[in-house]
Amino acid sequence: MAKQIYVIGDEGRLVVRNFIQKFKEAAVDWMVTVVFPDEEQLVFDEMDKNSHVVVCLWEEIDFEVVRHIAAAQKKFKFYIYFIGVNFSFGIEEDKYFNKIPSVRFTSYSFEMAFLLSHIEENNIEKKRILVVDDEPIVLRSIKTWLGDNFEVSLVNSGEMALEFLLMHPVDLVLLDYKMPTMEGPEVLRRIRGDGNLKNLSVIFLTAKNDKESVVTVAPLKPQGYILKTMSPEEIKKAVADFFRNKIVTV
Known part of the structure; x- marks a missing residue:
């Protein structure tokens, strides 16, 4: 089965659309699926236990969507990458956010090879x-x-x-x-x-x-x-x- 990455982001935003295009071109060994950041569309089920990674692309992240993804992570054990500029929440939300097994990148302009190298190194699925x-x-x-x-x-x-x-x-x-x-x-x-x-x-x-x-x-x-x-x-x-x-x- 191909290794799965879910990229969650609004392709209507140019910076997100450009990132997704470059990501797909670079991630040749992965199956990349793009999902709009809407809670109703983020449906995780038994099929997703084989998904290795979720990459979230927002300028400002909707906390309810973060909570939804984090709840699925507890069950299916995928790793979460957050990419954007502004990750600020209230104090309680930030405490919750910091407990999620994740990596934050604060720029869309970093080397794509570095991101994929990090994903490969840290997301070997354990039986x-x-x-x-x-x-x-x-x-x-x-x-x-x-x-x-x-x-x-x-x-x-x-x-x-x-x-x-x-x-x-x-x-x-x-x-x-x-x-x-x-x-x-x-x-x-x-x-x-x-x-x-x-x-x-x-x-x-x-x-x-x-x-x-x-x-x-x-x-x-x-x-x-x-x-x-x-x-x-x-x-x-x-x-x-x-x-x-x-x-x-x-």
């Missing part, structure tokens, strides 16, 4: 992983080992995992096999039975590698197994190999 395990030390360890290269979320029960997945899109679930109240196979059974989650990639992170355990969950088609006894480097390699080749190497 999202949910780790499900009832042991806090396992959760903390996996977070430490994978956190530099992946966006890692943690829950300590099967019930919490299912609630989390209803609200947050992820690319992979690392699922403990043996847990109290709801074991891993039951969690996977419910995932496969949910129309929105049924194709989600799930790898068992487990101490159980006996034949009976593997055969029991085979009809649920897990993507593989990673043993808790593996070293941190082996676990990191297994996850990286999965995203690269869709094969778990243990």
Whole structure:
């Protein structure tokens, strides 16, 4: 899928129109979509989770539109660039504005290559992983080992995992096999039975590698197994190999 940039700006303004033209010419490796800065037209949905960047072009930014974009950013994790001259708000609005993961450029005349270099450097999409395990030390360890290269979320029960997945899109679930109240196979059974989650990639992170355990969950088609006894480097390699080749190497 092509890397997506949404450029938000009024093409009726000459400075914005010229910027957009130069930006499209320079951003040859990106899919550039121009959107008018109107809240009704800024519709972010599940398709936008693959969008890497939003570039906002205004002389004076409408704060309600900023708020709308920032709310979508929390869910879809894209980076926001603001380009213009005047970024002044009231005190409370400015505090809110400063919390948004963003970069401000105060001129339309900077080198386009510099902007694109910054975008490329800071917007490499991280895969999202949910780790499900009832042991806090396992959760903390996996977070430490994978956190530099992946966006890692943690829950300590099967019930919490299912609630989390209803609200947050992820690319992979690392699922403990043996847990109290709801074991891993039951969690996977419910995932496969949910129309929105049924194709989600799930790898068992487990101490159980006996034949009976593997055969029991085979009809649920897990993507593989990673043993808790593996070293941190082996676990990191297994996850990286999965995203690269869709094969778990243990």
